Amino acid sequence: MKMLIYGLITGVLFGFLLQRARVIRYDKQLAALRLKDMTIVKFMLSAVMVAMVGVYLLVDLGVVKLAIKTLSLGAVVIGGLVFGVGWALLGYCPGTSLGALGEGRLDALAGIVGMLAGAALYAEAYPALQKTVLTWGNYGKITLPQLLGVNHWVVIAVFVVGGVGFLRWLEKKGL
Amino acid sequence: MNHAEPRPWNPYLAGALSGLLIIASVVLADKYLGASTTFVRSAGMIEQLFAPDKVAKMAYFLKEKAIVDWQWMFVLGIFIGSLISALTSKSFRLQTVPDSWQERFGPALGKRWATAFVGGVVAMFGARLADG
Structure with missing residues (x-):
């Protein structure tokens, strides 16, 4: 029961953020797929970068664990x-x-x-x-750092630097 | 368009807040966000009404049981959260055909809804194949 309430609250907050950022509309989703308006990409990449750093920090501290899917x-x-x-x-x-x-x-x-x-x-x-x-x-269940044989912070650093660079480029292009 | 709608939130801010929400969910509930498994569970629930014996034996419904779980409530929450946000920001609008679709393909409801249905079938099959 507690899990169901957690699910509902998380969903309400996420739905609120999605709607306020206007990323759930057909027009926005198609505009992203046609490379005409990258609002959705900005939203997703920001979420991924923040969650990636935060979750791995907590994994290193032993607070949480990853849920790795089969590749x-x-x-x-x-x-x-x-x-x-x-x-x-x-x-x-x-x-x-x-x-x-x-x-x-x-x-x-x-x-x-x-x-x-x-x-x-x-x-x-x-x-x-x-x-x-x-x-x-x-x-099997494998991560990119495992596949490359490097520390996960190397992959995270490359991803964040590349991600921020990509987003700056989008802004410069006016997308 | 003649309907005045408040400016959207900055996508970087809303995205970063979503990232924090993901972290909080992993810490508090040990759950990563996802949505497509919920469609499997719901399809199982609907099929159960007509063919309970068949559903009970199907490998995929044994793997993803026809129950309401954390993610099912999360997906329901997205609907409620979006509804609350839209109603409190003057951006709720009942619409049967999206603006950009109408500009390109006209206002016919059947064409848009049939495309959305077919797209839904294909998208969900792909999403489940790629495991979410």
């Missing part, structure tokens, strides 16, 4: 490409579709029903995928 190149590459096609058609991602509905965008409803159907379809296909795509290039 299957077949699943990530094919899944990512398929997701991109769907995202461009829908104009909302799974989480933001609920936020879009919250600010009155009713077309998100069609997307939500579609995503429920897509999830049901995936559940049907899962046994076959388990024997094929999911086994392709499977490296």
Whole structure:
């Protein structure tokens, strides 16, 4: 029960931030995919950089632990490409579709029903995928620092410096 | 557009605050943010109404059970949080077809909703394949 309340509160705060930054709209999501307005990229990259530094700091202090997912190149590459096609058609991602509905965008409803159907379809296909795509290039639960054999702060430093440089470049280009 | 809407928050500020929210969630609840598993659980709940025996045997629904969990409430919260934010900032607007879609493809509801539905099916299949 406590976990459910944590989930709800976290969601309300996140939905509030997403709406105030105007990043859950179809127009904004499509503009990002067409490289015309990078507001969403600015939002996401800022969140990733802050969370990356904070979470790893707390991992080093032994306060929290990472939840590492299995790297299957077949699943990530094919899944990512398929997701991109769907995202461009829908104009909302799974989480933001609920936020879009919250600010009155009713077309998100069609997307939500579609995503429920897509999830049901995936559940049907899962046994076959388990024997094929999911086994392709499977490296198990691994992180980038482990793969490169370097300290995680090296990867974080490169990511943050590169990320800030990229964002400054976007600002200079007026995106 | 003739509707005056307050200026959006700075995306760097809102993004950084989201980053802090992620850190707080990991510390307090040991949970990283995600949304797409919730669609699997919800699809399982709906299918259960019609074919409970089938759902009980499906490998993917055994892996991602048809229950309301932390993430399910998180996704519900996104809807509520966005609704609160929109209503308190004069930016709530009931709309059946997005502005930029209408400029490009016209106001027809069927075309937009059919595309959104198909896009939803494809996006969720891809998201689940890539594991969220």
